[in-house]
Amino acid sequence: MAAVPPLPFALTPALASNAVLDYNTSEGKKIWKEATEQLPIGEFDGINTNQLLNDLDQRAKTQGWRTILTVTVGATDYYLLRQYGPPLTMAHVRAHSDTYMAGASDRRTQDSLAMAECLYKSIDGVLRSKVNSNPALYEYVIDGHRLNDGPLFLMAILSHCKVNTLSTATNIRIQLGKLQEYMRSDAMKSGDITGFNNYVRDLVNKLAALNQTMNDNDLLIHLFDGYKASSDTTFATFMAQKHERIMYFADPVNSLDEVMQLAEQVYTDRVSKGEWSKPSGDQEKIVVLESQIKNLTSAKKGSKNKKGKGKKGKKGGNDKPKDGKNFSYEPSQAWKWIAPSSGESKSKTVKDVQYFWCPNHQHKETKAWGMWSRHKLAECKASPPPSSPRGDSGSHSHSRGAPRSYHAMNSIIEEADDDGEENDY
Numbered sequence: 001m002a003a004v005p006p007l008p009f010a011l012t013p014a015l016a017s018n019a020v021l022d023y024n025t026s027e028g029k030k031i032w033k034e035a036t037e038q039l040p041i042g043e044f045d046g047i048n049t050n051q052l053l054n055d056l057d058q059r060a061k062t063q064g065w066r067t068i069l070t071v072t073v074g075a076t077d078y079y080l081l082r083q084y085g086p087p088l089t090m091a092h093v094r095a096h097s098d099t100y101m102a103g104a105s106d107r108r109t110q111d112s113l114a115m116a117e118c119l120y121k122s123i124d125g126v127l128r129s130k131v132n133s134n135p136a137l138y139e140y141v142i143d144g145h146r147l148n149d150g151p152l153f154l155m156a157i158l159s160h161c162k163v164n165t166l167s168t169a170t171n172i173r174i175q176l177g178k179l180q181e182y183m184r185s186d187a188m189k190s191g192d193i194t195g196f197n198n199y200v201r202d203l204v205n206k207l208a209a210l211n212q213t214m215n216d217n218d219l220l221i222h223l224f225d226g227y228k229a230s231s232d233t234t235f236a237t238f239m240a241q242k243h244e245r246i247m248y249f250a251d252p253v254n255s256l257d258e259v260m261q262l263a264e265q266v267y268t269d270r271v272s273k274g275e276w277s278k279p280s281g282d283q284e285k286i287v288v289l290e291s292q293i294k295n296l297t298s299a300k301k302g303s304k305n306k307k308g309k310g311k312k313g314k315k316g317g318n319d320k321p322k323d324g325k326n327f328s329y330e331p332s333q334a335w336k337w338i339a340p341s342s343g344e345s346k347s348k349t350v351k352d353v354q355y356f357w358c359p360n361h362q363h364k365e366t367k368a369w370g371m372w373s374r375h376k377l378a379e380c381k382a383s384p385p386p387s388s389p390r391g392d393s394g395s396h397s398h399s400r401g402a403p404r405s406y407h408a409m410n411s412i413i414e415e416a417d418d419d420g421e422e423n424d425y
Contacts, residue, residue: 035114085210115150179226193267
């Protein structure tokens with residue numbers, strides 16, 4: 001029995017052979033269909049360029065497009081999905097495309113047309129109109145047909161994405177220098193270190209795509225500054241110590257990728273243990289103390305409001321005389337407003353405290369002038385009643401002005417214990 005020949009090995013159907021595809025066969029048609037399908041990003045609007053390039057790179061891997069996407073200038077190879085900025089120009093890409101679009105008609109030509117069709121389906125109407133406005137940038141005429149070259153069509157798209165200028169590279173460096181601010185921004189509320197690392201990688205890739213770089217030591221410093229600003233103090237401390245080991249003790253694990261992987265590992269471990277952003281013992285004490293202080297402050301404010309402190313006419317208000325008017329007229333103080341009868345002494349002792357009749361204070365409700373006070377008339381600092389010379393007692397008018405209820409209660413109130421709340425007027 002004859003031995004069965006081994007099956008030819010191929011990573012993907014499109015990579016099974018470099019030969020020209022026969023589009024008259026079902027296999028050829030299937031490869032074309034898969035190659036020209038819209039990229040996952042779909043309706044690309046010129047903003048998330050890195051995602052477009054990543055999606056296209058994935059398609060290029062399965063379809064074998066790396067050859068047409070690699071442009072050689074002198075001794076340097078530029079892979080367009082990673083390096084498309086200066087010094088690479090449209091003229092360099094045109095010279096590269098001429099090698100397979102201007103008369104060669106081989107598998108590269110088929111791949112280029114498939115890639116152009118894929119890109120055409122993957123951009124939105126607005127961007128498509130901009131690219132279509134200058135077809136001379138990417139078109140070739142083959143056998144009388146005007147056809148698009150994939151690499152040139154890609155460069156035409158990128159020219160409308162505002163990503164290949166020197167100012168863009170400068171802005172990316174500025175963003176990389178502000179990783180500490182980014183870590184503290186609203187975008188990092190969750191503290192997701194994996195997301196933070198992806199943000200950094202995206203910026204680094206964009207810089208590389210512009211054929212620009214940042215000093216590795218500077219980049220590491222910015223990266224660690226971001227980690228140290230994390231809301232998780234344990235993580236921040238750990239990464240700060242890692243940075244010291246790299247800076248001063250020649251820690252061998254010091255590349256950008258290695259540091260990022262370490263950071264993600266620590267983050268993942270702490271999240272899985274439920275420890276991420278959990279306050280330390282000292283922080284918990286501070287939170288408790290702050291809460292207690294807040295409660296005490298609120299209670300104090302509430303107590304002041306209940307007493308009506310500083311509010312005219314409220315209990316516990318300002319009892320001090322102002323321009324001869326007294327604002328305290330509690331029942332327990334009623335006797336102070338009863339003027340001495342004719343011939344009575346203008347001083348008396350209540351609860352072992354001596355009082356003097358002073359005509360310079362006016363009752364708020366009755367408007368009557370005069371009250372018993374601890375100071376003598378000569379020591380009074382209040383203004384005398386209108387049209388009354390200082391020293392006029394006004395006894396009879398004050399007695400007539402006092403409310404009857406105060407007279408009726410006088411004998412009882414004088415004996416009541418007022419807890420020493422007599423006001424010194």
